[in-house]
Amino acid sequence: MNMNLYGHDGQWLMVDCGVSFDEPLTPEYKDKSDGQRFDVVAPDPTFIASQKENLCGMVITHAHEDHVGAVPYLWQRLRCPIYTTPFTAEVLRRKLSETGLAGKVPIIEVDEASFCQVGPFQLEWLAVTHSIPEPYAIKITTALGTILHTADWKIDAQPITGKPFDAAMYRALGQTNILAMVGDSTNALKPGFSISERNCYDGLLATIRPLNGRVVVGCFGSNVARLISLARVAKKTGRYMALYGRSLINMYSIARKLNHWPDDLTLIDPAHVGYLPPQEVLAVATGSQGERRAALSRMARDEHHQLSLDKGDTVIFSSIVIPGNENSVEALIRQLQGLGVDTIHSENSTLPIHASGHPAAEELTLMYNWVRPQIAIPVHGEPEHLSAHAQIAKTAGVRKRYVGLNGDLYQLAPISGIRRQVIKTGRIPVRA
Ligand SMILES: [Zn+2]
Numbered sequence: 205m206n207m208n209l210y211g212h213d214g215q216w217l218m219v220d221c222g223v224s225f226d227e228p229l230t231p232e233y234k235d236k237s238d239g240q241r242f243d244v245v246a247p248d249p250t251f252i253a254s255q256k257e258n259l260c261g262m263v264i265t266h267a268h269e270d271h272v273g274a275v276p277y278l279w280q281r282l283r284c285p286i287y288t289t290p291f292t293a294e295v296l297r298r299k300l301s302e303t304g305l306a307g308k309v310p311i312i313e314v315d316e317a318s319f320c321q322v323g324p325f326q327l328e329w330l331a332v333t334h335s336i337p338e339p340y341a342i343k344i345t346t347a348l349g350t351i352l353h354t355a356d357w358k359i360d361a362q363p364i365t366g367k368p369f370d371a372a373m374y375r376a377l378g379q380t381n382i383l384a385m386v387g388d389s390t391n392a393l394k395p396g397f398s399i400s401e402r403n404c405y406d407g408l409l410a411t412i413r414p415l416n417g418r419v420v421v422g423c424f425g426s427n428v429a430r431l432i433s434l435a436r437v438a439k440k441t442g443r444y445m446a447l448y449g450r451s452l453i454n455m456y457s458i459a460r461k462l463n464h465w466p467d468d469l470t471l472i473d474p475a476h477v478g479y480l481p482p483q484e485v486l487a488v489a490t491g492s493q494g495e496r497r498a499a500l501s502r503m504a505r506d507e508h509h510q511l512s513l514d515k516g517d518t519v520i521f522s523s524i525v526i527p528g529n530e531n532s533v534e535a536l537i538r539q540l541q542g543l544g545v546d547t548i549h550s551e552n553s554t555l556p557i558h559a560s561g562h563p564a565a566e567e568l569t570l571m572y573n574w575v576r577p578q579i580a581i582p583v584h585g586e587p588e589h590l591s592a593h594a595q596i597a598k599t600a601g602v603r604k605r606y607v608g609l610n611g612d613l614y615q616l617a618p619i620s621g622i623r624r625q626v627i628k629t630g631r632i633p634v635r636a
């Protein structure tokens with residue numbers, strides 16, 4: 205989960221405000237929670253909430269839960285305007301209406317052409333490619349210099365939704381003396397390049413084309429590009445596609461509303477799928493991590509009221525196993541196989557049926573060669589990812605790399621350095 209604060213001249217700017225789905229709570233909250241399990245946790249905002257008059261705004265880079273998910277729970281304590289793009293704003297508005305904050309939060313919609321001055325921070329929105337519509341890096345300029353906050357990104361020349369990655373724009377940044385680049389370390393340990401969404405489409409088409417029974421694909425609800433690819437595969441293979449799971453249906457409806465969904469791709473009502481011959485079914489379902497209440501698990505237990513699977517059907521996991529979920533995914537696969545259903549997981553498929561949205565080592569190297577910041581600050585990863593990212597920056601010739609932990613203060617100008625554990629951080633429960 206992400207919550208970054210940039211400070212200048214007595215004012216603060218927050219970049220992203222996300223949740224996480226595991227439960228290592230700060231001990232003081234653990235006592236209060238009385239043994240109750242919390243599935244959703246957020247960063248403890250006490251430091252900034254106690255001086256919210258100095259928080260001049262919040263920027264949300266994209267609509268993933270680890271970047272936007274905590275806003276409905278923490279905004280009451282922060283009460284600042286939020287700057288983001290139309291797709292993310294729509295995702296956020298729907299979340300806010302579920303927590304009684306509809307219409308109460310000032311959301312300022314921006315795009316690449318927008319120039320925002322938020323307190324002492326001048327903001328520019330630079331498009332990247334990632335695994336959700338409208339992902340952005342933020343260029344933050346103050347009187348003392350310019351920072352590139354990349355947020356989550358990869359280099360995708362054929363992203364299915366949105367424009368291809370614009371290398372020229374980042375190359376041009378290299379001429380502008382970027383003080384620091386703060387960015388994604390998720391896949392710093394992976395060599396080479398991430399694969400394109402387009403390759404993933406080809407892999408899914410080749411995987412699904414020879415199958416005869418029903419096909420169910422498990423994927424992350426927010427991956428609109430993957431949904432578009434699957435709808436194209438359905439069209440090409442004579443299948444009808446339907447969505448199972450609230451988050452999938454919600455994302456599809458936002459994508460349609462904001463013109464991210466191609467008009468020629470139609471879906472059918474999930475209630476009608478049961479009447480189709482098996483070879484005409486392509487179901488897309490939530491629950492690729494083995495979540496018990498999600499659609500895939502209910503199908504595996506044969507408890508789904510709209511779709512029942514049989515021998516000869518296939519379940520494809522177009523997703524990774526998020527570390528920590530290995531057992532639940534394995535249990536789900538065993539349950540499906542118990543029904544006689546074939547399973548194909550991206551992690552042991554010979555064809556590419558999942559593409560990561562994060563930069564592998566060679567992409568990080570390219571970005572450093574283009575942007576050429578004075579300082580590299582790896583974030584968004586465990587310590588091993590941050591240090592691998594720093595090593596890549598060093599090899600690419602970045603003079604200073606600061607690797608820290610939550611709560612560290614990175615001083616960038618006029619003299620740079622890192623001050624350890626200046627701010628108390630922690631995890632608070634927000635939803636059971
Ligand atoms: Zn993301």
Ligand SMILES: [Zn+2]
Nearest residue numbers: 268270271356
């Ligand atoms: Zn992220």
